[in-house]
Amino acid sequence: MPAAVKLQKEFGERIQVILVESQGTGYEKSVGFALKAGWLGNGAIWTSQRPFSTGSGGLPSFALLDGSGKVILKGSSNSMHGQIVDEIERMVGKPDYGDMPKSVQKVYKELNKGKIASAYSMAEKVIAKPGRKDTSIVLAAAEASLVAVQGRFDSQVSSINWLAESGYPIRALEAAKDLSKNVAKNDDMKMSADTLIEMLEGDEFKEQMKWDKSLTKLEMAMYENKEGDPRSIKKIEALKDEAAGSPVGTRAEGLAYIAKFAQ
Numbered sequence: 736m737p738a739a740v741k742l743q744k745e746f747g748e749r750i751q752v753i754l755v756e757s758q759g760t761g762y763e764k765s766v767g768f769a770l771k772a773g774w775l776g777n778g779a780i781w782t783s784q785r786p787f788s789t790g791s792g793g794l795p796s797f798a799l800l801d802g803s804g805k806v807i808l809k810g811s812s813n814s815m816h817g818q819i820v821d822e823i824e825r826m827v828g829k830p831d832y833g834d835m836p837k838s839v840q841k842v843y844k845e846l847n848k849g850k851i852a853s854a855y856s857m858a859e860k861v862i863a864k865p866g867r868k869d870t871s872i873v874l875a876a877a878e879a880s881l882v883a884v885q886g887r888f889d890s891q892v893s894s895i896n897w898l899a900e901s902g903y904p905i906r907a908l909e910a911a912k913d914l915s916k917n918v919a920k921n922d923d924m925k926m927s928a929d930t931l932i933e934m935l936e937g938d939e940f941k942e943q944m945k946w947d948k949s950l951t952k953l954e955m956a957m958y959e960n961k962e963g964d965p966r967s968i969k970k971i972e973a974l975k976d977e978a979a980g981s982p983v984g985t986r987a988e989g990l991a992y993i994a995k996f997a998q
Contacts, residue, residue, distance in 0.1 A: 770958070789809045849917060858880045902985060902986030975988045
């Protein structure tokens with residue numbers, strides 16, 4: 736567990752660690768133990784809903800997936816930690832494009848740099864002029880790359896909406912502004928991103944921005960203390976009541992609930 740949390744901190748948004756409670760311990764005991772151990776507040780996702788079975792009968796076990804959902808490694812996380820790190824470094828480093836057409840490789844390279852609008856434009860150009868050699872192969876690969884680029888954009892929009900709906904309007908607004916800059920050369924994408932900015936800067940989120948700023952400070956204080964800092968918990972309870980009925984209020988309610996099991 737500590738090794739997985741360390742990987743999430745080290746690689747940040749380039750990977751997503753999902754930790755699954757699998758021995759029937761229960762949410763309360765699991766989250767209380769994790770808080771005391773200093774394993775919360777780092778970007779890893781905690782769940783009791785098993786996404787799939789690794790086929791392993793022992794614990795701790797793991798499965799490492801690539802961006803398409805393909806299982807790259809699985810087994811004992813203790814004995815295979817070195818292999819896990821090597822594979823992650825390989826996947827977030829220089830991708831292996833195999834026999835993909837060179838013109839389409841350029842699309843993915845641009846996408847992997849986070850340049851969504853540019854990658855989209857490049858894919859469209861390849862589709863318009865796939866060339867005379869292996870035309871059908873190039874065209875199919877280019878069309879697939881266009882779907883991948885659009886999917887990346889849609890995923891970021893969904894992520895921003897999730898942040899807003901889950902009580903993180905400040906992070907949502909920052910992400911929306913970054914996305915708007917990133918897709919400035921694609922009119923349709925920029926319009927969608929700017930609509931999100933307009934929504935988050937509107938009256939509906941004005942109070943929530945203030946509550947989010949306060950709650951985030953209290954949340955980090957609680958995680959750093961590891962014992963559920965009594966002063967922070969008391970303030971979280973008060974903020975929960977003040978922001979009741981809003982996404983930030985729901986988030987505060989969840990934090991107040993977590994804090995109880997660390998005491």
